[in-house]
Amino acid sequence: MSGGDPGAPAVEIQGLRFRYPGAGADTLTGVDLRVERGDITAVIGGNGSGKTTLCKTFNGLVPHYWSGSFEGTVRVCGTDTRTASVAALSHLVGYVYQDFGNQLVRPTVRDEVSFAPVNFGLDDHAERTEEAMELLGVAHLADRFTWQLSGGQQHLVALASVLALRPEVVVVDEPVAELDPARAERIYEALTDLNARLGTTVVVIEHHAEFVARYARSVVLMADGAPVWHLPVREALERHDELDRHGIPAPQIAQAVRALVPGAPVPLTVPEAARALAGTPLGGAAPARPAPPPGEAVAELAGVHHGYREVGGGLTPVLRGIDLTLRSGERVALVGGNGAGKSTLLRLLTGLKVPRSGTVRVEGTDTRAVRPADLADRVCHLYQRPEQMFLKDSVREDIAMFPRARGVPDTDRLVDTVLERIRLAGLADRDGRLLSGGQQRRATLGIGLAVRPALLLLDEPTSSLDTASRDAVIAMLDALADTIRCTVVATHDMHLVATWAQRVLVLDGGRVVADTDPAALFADPGLMAAAGLVPPQVVRLGLELGLEPPPLSVAELLGRGPATTGRRAADGRR
Amino acid sequence: MAAAERTRDRRERDTLSVEWVKLELLRTAYATRGGLLASRDPRFVLGWYLVFAVVPWLTHDLTVLTGLFLVCAAAVVLSRVGPLILGLFVFGFVLESGYLLIASWFFGGDLGTVLALAELTLKLATVSLASMAAFVSLDPEKLSDALLALHAPAMVAFGVSYGYRMLPVLMEEFHTVVDGYRLRAAPPPPPGFLGWRAVVRVGTTVVAAFYPLMLNTAKRTRTTVEALETKGFTYAAEHPAGRRIRLAHLRADRWDVLLIAVTVLLVAACFALGRAHPLPVQPG
Numbered sequence: 097m098s099g100g101d102p103g104a105p106a107v108e109i110q111g112l113r114f115r116y117p118g119a120g121a122d123t124l125t126g127v128d129l130r131v132e133r134g135d136i137t138a139v140i141g142g143n144g145s146g147k148t149t150l151c152k153t154f155n156g157l158v159p160h161y162w163s164g165s166f167e168g169t170v171r172v173c174g175t176d177t178r179t180a181s182v183a184a185l186s187h188l189v190g191y192v193y194q195d196f197g198n199q200l201v202r203p204t205v206r207d208e209v210s211f212a213p214v215n216f217g218l219d220d221h222a223e224r225t226e227e228a229m230e231l232l233g234v235a236h237l238a239d240r241f242t243w244q245l246s247g248g249q250q251h252l253v254a255l256a257s258v259l260a261l262r263p264e265v266v267v268v269d270e271p272v273a274e275l276d277p278a279r280a281e282r283i284y285e286a287l288t289d290l291n292a293r294l295g296t297t298v299v300v301i302e303h304h305a306e307f308v309a310r311y312a313r314s315v316v317l318m319a320d321g322a323p324v325w326h327l328p329v330r331e332a333l334e335r336h337d338e339l340d341r342h343g344i345p346a347p348q349i350a351q352a353v354r355a356l357v358p359g360a361p362v363p364l365t366v367p368e369a370a371r372a373l374a375g376t377p378l379g380g381a382a383p384a385r386p387a388p389p390p391g392e393a394v395a396e397l398a399g400v401h402h403g404y405r406e407v408g409g410g411l412t413p414v415l416r417g418i419d420l421t422l423r424s425g426e427r428v429a430l431v432g433g434n435g436a437g438k439s440t441l442l443r444l445l446t447g448l449k450v451p452r453s454g455t456v457r458v459e460g461t462d463t464r465a466v467r468p469a470d471l472a473d474r475v476c477h478l479y480q481r482p483e484q485m486f487l488k489d490s491v492r493e494d495i496a497m498f499p500r501a502r503g504v505p506d507t508d509r510l511v512d513t514v515l516e517r518i519r520l521a522g523l524a525d526r527d528g529r530l531l532s533g534g535q536q537r538r539a540t541l542g543i544g545l546a547v548r549p550a551l552l553l554l555d556e557p558t559s560s561l562d563t564a565s566r567d568a569v570i571a572m573l574d575a576l577a578d579t580i581r582c583t584v585v586a587t588h589d590m591h592l593v594a595t596w597a598q599r600v601l602v603l604d605g606g607r608v609v610a611d612t613d614p615a616a617l618f619a620d621p622g623l624m625a626a627a628g629l630v631p632p633q634v635v636r637l638g639l640e641l642g643l644e645p646p647p648l649s650v651a652e653l654l655g656r657g658p659a660t661t662g663r664r665a666a667d668g669r670r
Numbered sequence: 671m672a673a674a675e676r677t678r679d680r681r682e683r684d685t686l687s688v689e690w691v692k693l694e695l696l697r698t699a700y701a702t703r704g705g706l707l708a709s710r711d712p713r714f715v716l717g718w719y720l721v722f723a724v725v726p727w728l729t730h731d732l733t734v735l736t737g738l739f740l741v742c743a744a745a746v747v748l749s750r751v752g753p754l755i756l757g758l759f760v761f762g763f764v765l766e767s768g769y770l771l772i773a774s775w776f777f778g779g780d781l782g783t784v785l786a787l788a789e790l791t792l793k794l795a796t797v798s799l800a801s802m803a804a805f806v807s808l809d810p811e812k813l814s815d816a817l818l819a820l821h822a823p824a825m826v827a828f829g830v831s832y833g834y835r836m837l838p839v840l841m842e843e844f845h846t847v848v849d850g851y852r853l854r855a856a857p858p859p860p861p862g863f864l865g866w867r868a869v870v871r872v873g874t875t876v877v878a879a880f881y882p883l884m885l886n887t888a889k890r891t892r893t894t895v896e897a898l899e900t901k902g903f904t905y906a907a908e909h910p911a912g913r914r915i916r917l918a919h920l921r922a923d924r925w926d927v928l929l930i931a932v933t934v935l936l937v938a939a940c941f942a943l944g945r946a947h948p949l950p951v952q953p954g
Contacts, residue, residue, distance in 0.1 A: 155900060157896055157899070157900070161896060161899055181905075182899050182900055183899070183900075183902045183904070183905040185900075186900040186901070186902065190900075191900060193893050193896075193897070195890070195893050197839075198890040198891070198892075198893040198894050198897070199893055199894065199897040200835070201832055201835065201894060201897060201898060201901070202811075202831060202832075202835060203700075203809070203810045203811060203831060203834055203835045204811065207811060211901050212900075212901040212902050214906075214912050214915045214916050215901060215902035215903060215905055215906035215912045216902045216905060216906070216909075216911075216912065217906075217909055217910075217911020217912045217914070217915060219915075221915060241700065241838075242835065243835070243838040243839055257901070258900075402682070404689070405684055405689065405690070405693055406693075407693055407696050407697055407700070407702055408702065446853070448849055448852075448853075449682065450680045450681065450682055451682070452682050463680075464678070464679055464680045464681070465678050465679065465680075466678060467678070467680075467857075467858065468849075468852060468853060469852055469853060469857045469858055470857065472853040472854065472857075477853075479846065479850075483882070483885075483886050483889070484843065484846050484847060484850065484882070484886070485850060486882060487847065487850055487851060487854065487878070487879075487881075487882050489881075497854050497855070498854045501854065501855050501856035501857075502856065502857070527885075529885055529886070529889065543854075547854075
């Protein structure tokens with residue numbers, strides 16, 4: 097069953113057009129594509145360019161499950177997908193979804209991985225299960241329940257469960273969307289390893305040019321339902337203008353090298369970029385980053401300890417003695433690995449939880465002394481998953497919910513102003529759940545703005561956004577400073593930390609291990625590793641080139657270059 | 671507000687809190703406490719349960735019913751049923767008994783009415799105890815395999831295990847949405863007589879929270895259904911090989927047989943006792 101025709105390419109598509117039932121236009125508009133066996137192909141392109149639909153033709157979900165109008169042929173390892181069933185094709189193609197958590201259907205990890213081989217009645221199912229778990233390093237999780245796993249572990253289990261059928265091709269839809277970059281990197285390492293060891297063809301749908309540059313061998317750019325081109329990765333990244341036009345900005349290192357050494361080959365990794373820039377003098381002084389004048393305290397935590405009960409009955413300590421003052425005018429980034437206590441700290445600040453010992457005060461009020469609802473006009477917490485914030489059936493109603501319930505005069509005008517600010521006035525009557533990722537995030541920001549809190553807490557506001565929407569959200573956060581006294585962002589996104597934050601709190605093992613600024617954080621590799629963080633590319637490039645403190649953005653790196661050295665030197669060192 | 675700040679002093683509680691209820695449900699669903707029935711073959715556990723689900727309805731004798739009740743109560747203790755489920759049961763049982771007394775007093779009933787109602791209560795209580803003991807001992811895998819082994823439709827067996835898989839996720843999501851309502855809806859009014867306003871508020875919040883929960887769940891299941899298709903779920907429904915492999919690990923040992931034997935003996939003993947000391951005393 098497995099294997100197909102060994103001589104045929106992994107995927108061969110000719111003249112493919114597809115329209116979803118009831119849709120007004122074709123989603124795929126004439127695709128001709130050939131993916132060779134053993135390739136690692138990245139499929140890139142803007143939202144709505146047909147990337148996911150294209151990949152769902154590989155395993156026959158289109159047209160067997162989504163039965164629209166289908167023209168042309170798709171051959172996977174020589175098998176025509178129209179003549180084979182989805183079940184048969186799943187032996188050739190494994191598919192890991194963007195929302196991979198929903199693809200796990202069984203309670204335990206071992207059961208999940210063995211589910212497909214057992215369903216197909218394969219006698220070597222136990223062997224395949226062990227092999228797949230071994231390949232991805234999740235064998236030690238075999239008896240855990242899938243809901244106990246972290247996001248990264250769930251992704252590996254989802255991958256293991258498709259590998260148990262020993263497919264020739266693995267499709268992974270946007271691994272970076274729901275995982276932080278460090279974990280996504282681990283997924284990419286695992287995929288590269290599979291490709292090297294088993295010769296598995298890997299197809300990834302990816303927004304981040306940085307990952308494409310590092311791991312892919314060839315790149316398919318999709319636009320309007322068809323490939324624009326399919327090129328080897330370096331040639332693909334050379335076409336930066338075209339990529340920019342399709343909403344895929346070049347990796348930071350490529351931007352830097354292009355600006356400083358025009359005509360040099362595009363670098364794929366940080367060391368490559370460092371070699372390319374070796375001859376360029378970059379001794380210019382770092383721009384001054386004046387610390388904001390210390391404002392008055394908005395929230396104070398003193399000797400805070402907290403922990404959670406487990407299913408087994410034990411108490412897991414999460415925070416072990418936090419002393420902290422958040423002041424007005426501050427933009428605080430809260431960073432640290434999973435389980436470091438970021439979310440718990442945010443929940444304590446909302447008053448939904450009270451600490452087991454110590455005190456949390458928000459604008460002088462002890463959170464123990466009042467109900468969470470009494471604090472809600474001073475603290476607003478925006479969850480990581482926007483759909484959990486959509487309680488009403490339109491964006492407008494969701495934004496109006498709080499001010500209306502509290503009898504704020506002129507609620508309608510307030511809501512209109514907020515909608516204008518988040519640029520969703522045109523979509524105000526849509527259900528929040530039906531918006532795109534970036535729009536959803538802006539809608540939740542609108543909910544926060546309408547509360548007009550002193551303290552705004554955001555949990556991973558840029559996760560699962562493509563680069564353009566991410567930049568839009570960061571710009572919006574920048575603009576909030578006038579209405580909100582203090583903003584705290586819990587995040588893994590070091591790009592956000594670099595471009596937005598003024599103060600960084602590093603949590604590790606339930607303690608604040610560093611209270612610093614972004615440049616100092618990135619310059620401390622020990623601290624970064626301990627907290628499981630990966631600096632942005634341009635920071636790593638700066639460190640590799642010996643720049644101290646490292647530049648936080650490409651513009652800043654260029655500012656230290658030959659042309660502007662004199663002007664910058666006048667600003668003096670920090 | 672000043673008055674409220676003087677009187678209010680919230681603490682993190684480990685029992686009788688929402689977190690505790692969530693943990694207790696998980697402990698019950700996933701059989702984390704172990705116990706007498708947890709290590710037995712799930713088919714025999716279901717068989718054991720069926721005995722106590724059926725037998726109480728075959729008699730009117732209060733001696734027999736009391737005996738069965740005591741056997742099930744012992745099973746509940748040995749199966750380490752958690753305090754939440756047990757507490758709910760006791761609460762319901764006490765309330766029901768109180769209702770019995772009041773009903774027979776007010777509606778002019780005599781001892782006969784009380785006995786008839788007591789009989790029904792005792793039967794329901796016995797079945798409830800047996801359900802607790804059995805289902806607290808079956809984790810989702812075991813329950814779904816047992817159902818499959820007993821030729822329940824594949825969809826039912828899978829649905830059970832998928833329900834368990836989603837339980838923690840949905841509980842977490844529901845809690846988050848309810849918290850959202852607590853913070854963003856109108857501030858809580860004064861509690862009123864017996865806290866009736868608070869009760870109404872909690873009730874409306876819980877109902878309103880279902881709307882986002884259902885929509886979010888519907889969105890999730892699209893991926894799940896596609897994934898099931900690729901994992902050969904429908905294939906397995908048409909080809910029996912998968913079922914054979916899935917059930918191959920179910921193996922009864924002598925302890926399972928002993929369990930059923932002891933159960934039958936105990937039930938027989940109850941009936942023997944009932945014959946010796948019938949209650950209510952049969953005329954003639």
